[in-house]
Amino acid sequence: MNIADILKDRKSIAKAITEIEEGNTELATEALRGIRGAWVIGVTGVPGSGKSTLISKIALKLALEGKKIGILGIDPTSPFSGGAVLGDRIRMRELNKFENVFIRSISTGGKLGGMSYHTPDIVNVLDAAGFDTIFIETVGTGQDEVDVMNIANTVLVVIVPTLGDEVQVIKAGQLEIGDIFILNKSDQGAADEKIKEMTLIMKERKDGWIPRIVKSVAVRNQGIDEILRLIVEHREFIERNGLKKNKLRQRILYTIKQHALNRMDEIMKNEEIEVYIEKVMSGKDISKVIDEIMLEMGVGYGKRGKD
Amino acid sequence: MRKIRVLIAKPGLDGHDRGAKVLARSLMDEGFEVIYTGIHQTAEDIVRSAIEEDVDVIGLSILSGAHMYHFRRILELMKENGLNDVLLIGGGIVPEDDKNKLIEMGVDAIFNPGTSIKEISDFIRKNLRRRV
Ligand SMILES: Nc1nc2c(ncn2[C@@H]2O[C@H](COP(=O)(O)OP(=O)(O)OP(=O)(O)O)[C@@H](O)[C@H]2O)c(=O)[nH]1
Ligand SMILES: [Mg+2]
Numbered sequence: 001m002n003i004a005d006i007l008k009d010r011k012s013i014a015k016a017i018t019e020i021e022e023g024n025t026e027l028a029t030e031a032l033r034g035i036r037g038a039w040v041i042g043v044t045g046v047p048g049s050g051k052s053t054l055i056s057k058i059a060l061k062l063a064l065e066g067k068k069i070g071i072l073g074i075d076p077t078s079p080f081s082g083g084a085v086l087g088d089r090i091r092m093r094e095l096n097k098f099e100n101v102f103i104r105s106i107s108t109g110g111k112l113g114g115m116s117y118h119t120p121d122i123v124n125v126l127d128a129a130g131f132d133t134i135f136i137e138t139v140g141t142g143q144d145e146v147d148v149m150n151i152a153n154t155v156l157v158v159i160v161p162t163l164g165d166e167v168q169v170i171k172a173g174q175l176e177i178g179d180i181f182i183l184n185k186s187d188q189g190a191a192d193e194k195i196k197e198m199t200l201i202m203k204e205r206k207d208g209w210i211p212r213i214v215k216s217v218a219v220r221n222q223g224i225d226e227i228l229r230l231i232v233e234h235r236e237f238i239e240r241n242g243l244k245k246n247k248l249r250q251r252i253l254y255t256i257k258q259h260a261l262n263r264m265d266e267i268m269k270n271e272e273i274e275v276y277i278e279k280v281m282s283g284k285d286i287s288k289v290i291d292e293i294m295l296e297m298g299v300g301y302g303k304r305g306k307d
Numbered sequence: 308m309r310k311i312r313v314l315i316a317k318p319g320l321d322g323h324d325r326g327a328k329v330l331a332r333s334l335m336d337e338g339f340e341v342i343y344t345g346i347h348q349t350a351e352d353i354v355r356s357a358i359e360e361d362v363d364v365i366g367l368s369i370l371s372g373a374h375m376y377h378f379r380r381i382l383e384l385m386k387e388n389g390l391n392d393v394l395l396i397g398g399g400i401v402p403e404d405d406k407n408k409l410i411e412m413g414v415d416a417i418f419n420p421g422t423s424i425k426e427i428s429d430f431i432r433k434n435l436r437r438r439v
Contacts, residue, residue: 010355010358010359011358011388012388014358014359014360014361015361017361018309018361021309022309078335078336080336081336081337081338082310082338083310083334083336083337083338083339083340083341084310084335084340084341085331085332085335085341085343086340086341086342086343087331087343087345089342089343089344089345089356090343090344090345093344093345093347093348093352096349096351096355096356098326098353103356103358103359104344104359104360105360107310107340126389
């Protein structure tokens with residue numbers, strides 16, 4: 001199987017993503033093996049902070065330079081119906097005219113952490129298809145969207161002046177997540193004051209990068225060039241310090257981990273799991289029963305590939 | 308298991324999307340994955356989104372009276388791009404005559420305003436052309 005031949009056009013890329021979501025692990029494996037090292041940019045922040053608008057504006061500039069841009073917009077699955085409204089495309093209409101842009105909307109599938117189990121797979125597909133830059137817009141709750149760190153080379157955290165203070169950013173652990181903080185909607189509220197507060201709490205991280213903070217008004221296309229400049233700066237920092245291969249390895253490991261968790265989840269959703277209640281209740285150790293469940297029910301997950 | 312994916316779009320110039328938003332939300336409550344693309348969509352926008360999102364259904368919300376034009380163009384583009392397993396449905400005020408013409412052209416269903424969400428969901432589930 002040559003993955004590059006499979007991913008030859010827009011439609012075949014779209015179909016490959018669906019197939020992987022349906023459980024084709026052979027294709028997921030080939031995509032993983034075909035990755036070329038696209039720059040992956042995670043974008044997170046509270047709902048409505050302007051993530052989609054920002055991505056659209058940034059991607060527009062890159063697309064004009066002829067770069068191949070992939071965008072994954074993730075929105076939450078309704079816990080009540082299992083359905084979802086995926087609305088990130090609303091703000092990205094101006095990208096529709098570019099041949100070199102591909103956008104896909106994904107639901108979390110009920111998984112926490114701001115992404116679906118197959119998000120890393122989809123990133124790999126786009127990477128293997130030759131996209132240079134891939135944006136992932138996560139579901140932001142302002143708290144637990146840390147998962148994106150595992151696949152992104154650069155993480156943008158979008159904040160707004162009208163919401164919270166710097167203490168919340170610290171509490172939410174976002175200081176550790178963000179490589180670049182974007183104060184969007186800086187046409188509202190006391191933006192300059194907020195920038196000052198934020199600048200004070202930025203400190204050098206373990207890898208030596210000092211998170212940057214920048215103002216923007218996405219709807220007016222303000223601050224976009226500066227964001228692009230900082231993305232390049234961060235990228236050069238990562239590359240100069242030989243950290244890129246770590247990030248790539250981390251993405252590969254994370255892809256495999258998500259498959260493991262997905263499989264576990266599928267097994268636990270199976271109604272036949274009920275038969276194991278008795279075993280535990282009659283005194284068999286829970287962890288032994290889990291071993292049994294994995295052995296007996298773990299087969300038959302997905303469309304398995306060859307050995 | 309994959310969810311049925313439905314693209315909801317509003318082609319043309321008129322800018323009221325309350326109805327389309329309510330529909331998107333109701334379809335979510337019925338368990339569908341709705342990709343909502345918003346207003347002012349061209350036929351090209353809609354078909355491109357349908358391809359990228361690999362949807363099972365394209366649903367158009369139409370109020371402007373230019374339904375014949377939009378549906379014709381979208382059907383053309385769907386054919387060009389080989390989207391023969393995608394359902395095309397519409398909702399809005401469409402005269403009975405036009406409705407029949409649209410069905411003849413290849414539109415799968417037109418729902419009048421006030422059609423229950425149950426009727427629309429049942430139609431989608433029954434007429435789906437792809438395995439889910
Ligand atoms: N005033 C102002 N409004 C903005 C700005 N950026 C985005 N908006 C508006 O804020 C709203 C939300 O923008 P989105 O880009 O959809 O935000 P988001 O973070 O992607 O939202 P979710 O995906 O729903 O979490 C839209 O109505 C935008 O037009 C800005 O800089 N200033
Ligand atoms: Mg968004």
